[in-house]
Amino acid sequence: MTANRQFRLIARPTQRASAANFSFAESPVPAPSAGDALVRVRYLSLDPTNRIWMSDMDQYMPPVELGAVMRGVGIGEIVASNTDKYAVGDIVTGLLGWQDYCLVSETGGVSVLPKGLPISLPVMLNVLGGTGLTAYFGLIDLAKPKAGETLIVSAASGAVGSVVGQIGKSLGLRVIGITGGPEKCRHIVQDLGFDAAVDYRAADWQAQLVAATPDGIDINFENAGGEIMEAVMGRMNLFGRMSLCGMISGYNTGEKMAFDYSPMLMRRLTVRGFIITDFADRFMEGIGALAGMLLAGKIKSNETIAEGLENVPAALNRLFDGDKLGKLMLKVS
Amino acid sequence: MTANRQFRLIARPTQRASAANFSFAESPVPAPSAGDALVRVRYLSLDPTNRIWMSDMDQYMPPVELGAVMRGVGIGEIVASNTDKYAVGDIVTGLLGWQDYCLVSETGGVSVLPKGLPISLPVMLNVLGGTGLTAYFGLIDLAKPKAGETLIVSAASGAVGSVVGQIGKSLGLRVIGITGGPEKCRHIVQDLGFDAAVDYRAADWQAQLVAATPDGIDINFENAGGEIMEAVMGRMNLFGRMSLCGMISGYNTGEKMAFDYSPMLMRRLTVRGFIITDFADRFMEGIGALAGMLLAGKIKSNETIAEGLENVPAALNRLFDGDKLGKLMLKVS
DSSP states (O other): OOEEEEEEEOSOOSSSOOGGGEEEEEEEOOOOOTTEEEEEEEEEEOOHHHHHHHSOSSOSSOOOOTTSBOOOEEEEEEEEESSSSOOTTOEEEEEOOSBSEEEEETTSSOEEOOSSOSOOHHHHHTTTSHHHHHHHIIIIIHHOOOTTOEEEEESTTBHHHHHHHHHHHHTTOEEEEEESSHHHHHIIIIITOOSEEEETTSTTHHHHHHHHOTTOEEEEEESSOHHHHHHHHTTEEEEEEEEEOOOGGGTTTOOOEEEOOHHHHHTTOEEEEOOGGGGGGGHHHHHHHHHHHHHTTSSOOOEEEEEOGGGHHHHHTHHHHTOSSBEEEEEOO | OOEEEEEEEOSOOSSSOOGGGEEEEEEEOOOOOTTEEEEEEEEEEOOHHHHHHHSOSSOSSOOOOTTSBOOOEEEEEEEEESSSSOOTTOEEEEEOOSBSEEEEETTSSOEEOOSSOSOOHHHHHTTTSHHHHHHHIIIIIHHOOOTTOEEEEESTTBHHHHHHHHHHHHTTOEEEEEESSHHHHHIIIIITOOSEEEETTSTTHHHHHHHHOTTOEEEEEESSOHHHHHHHHTTEEEEEEEEEOOOGGGTTTOOOEEEOOHHHHHTTOEEEEOOGGGGGGGHHHHHHHHHHHHHTTSSOOOEEEEEOGGGHHHHHTHHHHTOSSBEEEEEOO
16 A cells, blocks of 8 residues: 545534544645654554543643644554664554555654453554553542442443443442443343443433432442533432543533532542553552453453554544444554 | 420421520529439520521431420530539530520430639630530641641631641631621731731632632531632642631522532642531540640631620621621620
């Protein structure tokens, strides 16, 4: 292949993103200068945070600039190198972007993955990547779970949620997942071992939430935001902990909702927002623990893999439609 | 005096409380049975939480039952005793209620204050009572301040807020107070030593907030709730801490407001609700520290003292009108 196809952000979406927000054009595959290497992108991670990066809302990294290649985490292979840091054949992960090829510098950017593990690239990008690390540190470090406590997680059949619930079960917690539709509810209980599921698309979802949490909730791992977060907050026990990982419900609209946050005071909750990069200096600790759980069968990895770089914008919206199980990614090559 | 005047809650207020929510009637002063003692109420503490207790909202203690004497913290003197636990002349503090006399049991209830301190009863009820303890534990324990950080406190000229700010200054923090009107702004800066004030009654209060926090905010001690809390949250620095002590703005209406809580995630805030009784086993530690600061002149105690038991309901509303400085209390006898 001699062309590098790239998605560049040309207009910030105000509702959901679509191909109209991007240019999609070919340019020559670049040759690495001294100190650089060339990565062939293999898989792109599709995450709610992609949608945040497209906007100019207050966020944890600078928004993607108009005209720039769309930012995205991926996994790829070094195919040409002009530095001793990377060898041809190395598998790397980092911010590779929505493109076929990516130049990386020896002074920054991507990490070389360990060789020889019996773990596929999609699983590397999922449980041993930012997804698994987010679940691990957000649950273990921020919420400090104790066996016997009740944990609830929203977006429970999704990438982070499904790992959070499985780690919770391995720690002896009672685990309830909130997800959309009967099939996903069945999946998290029967396939992943959650104790109960709440179907937020059902008319009686709030009654289901009450029924599933007869002893209240000690830990909330929040991915949803909005009315789901508000309802969960109303079920929290005294001194409950909330790990605030994401609030996907508001990412496409930016609307504020009327929110009763009084339980934060009355129940004396501890609510902690976090972004996985906050734990960058402890990634190796997390990857080790997650690999152990994975190889011991305590975590099942689950990926939904779209194909074809040209399909990235449409594939991303499957996150917001809930049209996938586990980690959503896209196979580029 | 042979009559005991008592306020009993007869109708829960839906907006602000008034005399119409209570019966105010005389009954005979009770004689203490074996194991009991009789307290002559001297001062009643008037606090936003009184308004919460009148409602049946979800709260941290049971609501006051209809027909019961209105709950209130006070300070009083033992005037008759039928137990070795209390001697006539002892000064006690606890939930004495909105009445002239209160029976207390040797098995629970009130604490005897130390004798011989050069500290008046109003100051005992203020800086060395629940007010000072709330400021102390909410700031020191929950927010873990470090010298040089920026602290903001709402309801800054009020009972808790004025102590929070003064403790903050003694720890080397930059301290900004939010309060209502030019006189209170002057008071907290000139009399109490705050670095800056934001007048939330001014049309440009949000611009004042920005101007007063050029380096953002590291710690928020929240007493107000509502749009003030939202605006402060939008100025918080990465990894900022919020001690959630009160949200007085919503107590009279119970209305939910549209609230942008996304900074909790994006700025990775830690938000912790608390009630001072959570620290009951450490009150002596707090009282010791506060007495030290008080006697060293690092904290000025400031009370607004209404008079006459019959005036309690009207006096309480001075909290919500902002019509007082420092700790509001009522002298009963």
